[in-house]
Amino acid sequence: MRFPLLAPEVPWFVVLPDTPVPGEVLDALLDRAAHNIAYASGRPWLVGNWPEHHAVVAVEGTSRVALIGHSSVTQECLAHVTQRLDDVTSLDSVLSSAAGSYHVVATARDRLRVQGTASGVRRVFHGRLKGQVVASDRVDVLAAVLDAEIDLRAVALSLLDPMRPHPLDDVPMWQGVSPVPADRYLLVGVNGRPRNVQWWHAPEPVLTLELGARKLASALSDAVRTRLRGPEVASFDLSGGVDSTAVAFLAAREPTRFVAYTATAYDPADDDLAWARMAMGELPGVVHDVLPSSALPLAYHGISTASDDLDEPCVGVVDRAKLLTAYGRLARRGSTVHLTGYGGDEVLEAAPNHLHSLARSDLVDALKLFRAVRLNSRWPVLPSMRTVLRSEPYSAWLHEVSGRLSGDHSRRTVPDLEWEVTPRLPPWVTEDARALVLDSFRELGGSIAPLASPRGRHADLSAIRGSARFVRSVAQLVAPTGLPMAAPFLDDRVIEACLSVDPMVRLTPWRYKALLNEAMRDTVPDHLRARTTKADCSADEEAGIRNNRADLLALCADSQLARLGFVDADQLRAGCRYSLGPQRLHEPLQQTMACEVWLRRVIGRGTVEGQR
Secondary structure, rough: OOOOHHHHOEEEEOOOOOOOHHHHHHHHHHHHHOOEOOOOOOOOOEEEEEEEHHHEEEEEOOOEEEEEEEEEOHHHHHHHHHHOOOHHHHHHHHHHHEEEEEEEEEEEEOOOEEEEEOOOOOEEEEEOOOOOEEEEEHHHHHHHHOOOEEEEEHHHHHOEEEOOOOOHHHHHHHOOOOEOOOEEEEEOOOOOOOEEEEOOOOOOOEEEEHHHHHHHHHHHHHHHHHHHOOOOOEEEEEOOOHHHHHHHHHHHHOOOEEEEEEEEOOOOOOOOHHHHHHHHOOOOOOEEEEEOOHHOOOOOOHHOOOOOOOOOHHHHHHHHHHHHHHHHHHHHOOOOEEEEEOOOHHHHHOOHHHHHHHHOOOHHHHHHHHHHHHHHHHOOOOHHHHHOOOOOOOOHHHHHHOOOOOOOHHHOHHHHHHHHOOEOOOEEEEEHHHHHHHHHHHOOOOOOOOOOOOOHHHHHHHHHHHHHHHHHHHHHHHHHHHEEEEEEEOOOOHHHHHOOOOOHHHOOOOOOOOHHHOOOOOOOOHHOOOOOOOOHHHHHHHHHHHEEEEEEEHHHHHHHHHHHHOOOHHHHHHHOOOOOOOOOOHHHHHHHHHHHHHHHHHHHHEEEEOOO
């Protein structure tokens, strides 16, 4: 059994069947697990590793319910629910209003339910062990239990930039593992058969700015408070941006000691620190930890020796040294949870793809909004107009996209108005890898449904899930420091509050993040809500590539992707520089290096197999 080398601080869990489990598997799990909750039969039900105060568990007769993560549900409430639980499907009525971010694991009357979050920050995967269903929150842990092999098609798909489109974004990195879509839960019936049951639906976008702001203010406040029910010391990012500033001011209302963290950018024109210091002037009692740029590792620092245990490739490894420095520093200050503004962009601002449906319902308003958004985004006129007016179904768009995976990488020729941002393969990807990617597209057939309809709703959900995927992986990356990361903007109730607002309100270019600005009117001072700038990290990335090019070239010289025949090492080596040209090859370089680092870490634990 090739179990990932997870540090004791890294959370994970496995849900086992109420049947005998092979001794080797059970011993390996129990040797590494801090918690073992049993069925009424005495067999292990839920085993894993998580902080004691990050779970609420109730056991009543043969029923068991565990909420793993941060939840507003109290022990007393959960015990009351569990005592009356006849069917695990009835939990919806209790959990639909609970704040926080948590997994749900429940069993009653020989049925099992395992559920993550609507965004995908918390995921569920399952497979069969000796014919019985086993589930986990991590693919690598489940793959070890199942003795599964790496899936070469998933590796090839991971080279797509900026990300894989739905539903290929859900293809696990190991064979024999099935993902549960974020809006569904795994239900295992009395007969032992698994099926996915939809538990979450995006709300109808009918609220005005004022009503939506009230709903968001309440939901975001609850999300932040839920993280602060136990710790004496906590920390939060304070970049001076409106998202992190909102989280900071909501947190500061709680009776907890706080450390605010600000990293000084390499670019002297970056104004994050100035805004962060203005915010600190309104946060008495909060300690401000400012890390100067001279002490902050650049992008790609130490990447050739990275040994992070992630269950899928993530571009976050590009900044791994920076992240580990920050989280290690805050952990030493005593922080037990770190709040971030991740996900704010995706939930607060509507995707410009909504212009597609607006053009069909109100052409005059659509033209006004299109003109303003186009100028802000600097889209070329004719390609952007053509994209807004096209009306192909999602499955047809996927088919068409598969035919231009190797085209021009210029973002100017790919306006953000299609169903999703068009994925591309960089020039160093070989024909073998390209063939596997194309096979994956072809196997989808012509009946793939979007995440939602119309196009803008799909794009909103796709962006939220993409952000959640990044957050989930970064949380895995920093977990060994012992400081858990939290992203309140990606909590279910916060997402629902934002998506319930008219998308044209969230899309408006005339007021920066209007929904959050209005929601924080009574929480964040006016002069801090007035910021409209956002830091550009291009200078940091350019310096990182330039200073750490030796590390990048070392990866090229001994590339596992090249050994698989997936990249041309010479072309990849030539791409290891910051590009000012229209192809901007430094962008897909992040995805390729993330895949390379991930593959190097896991390849020693299993045989690489796949379907060519």
